[in-house]
Amino acid sequence: MKTKLALAALTAAFAVSASAQDAPVDFEKQILPILKTSCFKCHEKEHEDNGKIKKPKGGLALDSAEAILKGGKDYPDENVVAGKPEASWLLKTMALPESDEYAMPPEGKGDRVSAADQELIKKWIAAGANFGAWKAVEAK
């Protein structure tokens, strides 16, 4: 009886860890902080900073779901392509070697996105790039 119980507990533990792995990526909790750290310095929507108008670089803002999907001047509609990480420039540019002229953030201009975080973004895009209830970073 005791063994049977222990076995049941063990199976339950495995089931929990498996489902945690398959849990959908939460954009606001898991992806947004990565973008804030590595990309926001240059890719926030047009705003005033110390009396100066700051425009998003490359016409790409990453602080709202709409802007993320809209993309920038060179790759409109291809910044994040739901279900297609390999077609999504958001991911492709951060995966380039730092010395590449298209690498994001540009060489020496910010924190590189770790391989683990890139994997998370890949998983999120592959699963349909769902933003959940998140729409945009609140105005400052």
Ligand code: HEC
């Ligand atoms: C220090 C400033 C800076 C940071 C930080 C930065 N970028 Fe950029 N980004 C640029 C500039 C400048 C361009 C425009 C390059 C051009 O047009 O030649 C650009 C363009 C892009 C483009 C192309 C947009 C288009 O459609 O034309 C993508 C995608 C991009 N960045 C993604 C990112 C991501 C993702 C991050 C964070 C991991 C990031 N960038 C961080 C400066 C930055």
